[in-house]
Amino acid sequence: MPQLRIRHTQGETLVTICDEELIGEKFEEGELKLEVKNSFYEGKEASVEECINALKEATIANLVGSIVKHAIKAQIINPKNVLRIQDVPHAQMARL
Structure with missing residues (x-):
């Protein structure tokens, strides 16, 4: 199950999601x-649906693990912007 963390700071909404x-x-x-x-x-702990909803509100996000494929499917992350390090997907997102 993914771990979801939401922080509000300096007018930004930072969302981090990672496989536990x-x-x-x-x-x-x-x-x-x-x-x-x-x-x-x-x-x-959060469901994939909760994570995607949080990402829709995020101005900045950091994702590690299986949530990356769900964020791609939801068209939040462009697959061209995903790094794989030791086959672990990692993506960052910023809305301007």
């Missing part, structure tokens, strides 16, 4: 590094 089992892990591939820090990604 990836929290606390580090991934490296060549020059790419991804550290899935508890302090940044740990939140509450």
Whole structure:
């Protein structure tokens, strides 16, 4: 089940979503590094639907794991903008 965290700061809505089992892990591939820090990604368990609804309200988002494919399907994330580090999908989004 995904972990969802929503923060409101300086007029922005930051949403972080990560597969629960990836929290606390580090991934490296060549020059790419991804550290899935508890302090940044740990939140509450949420359904995919709750996560997608949160992403629709987000001005900034960081996604790690299976939620990336759901965000692509919902047309929130462009598949061309997804990084894979050790086969773990990672995407960021910002609305201007």
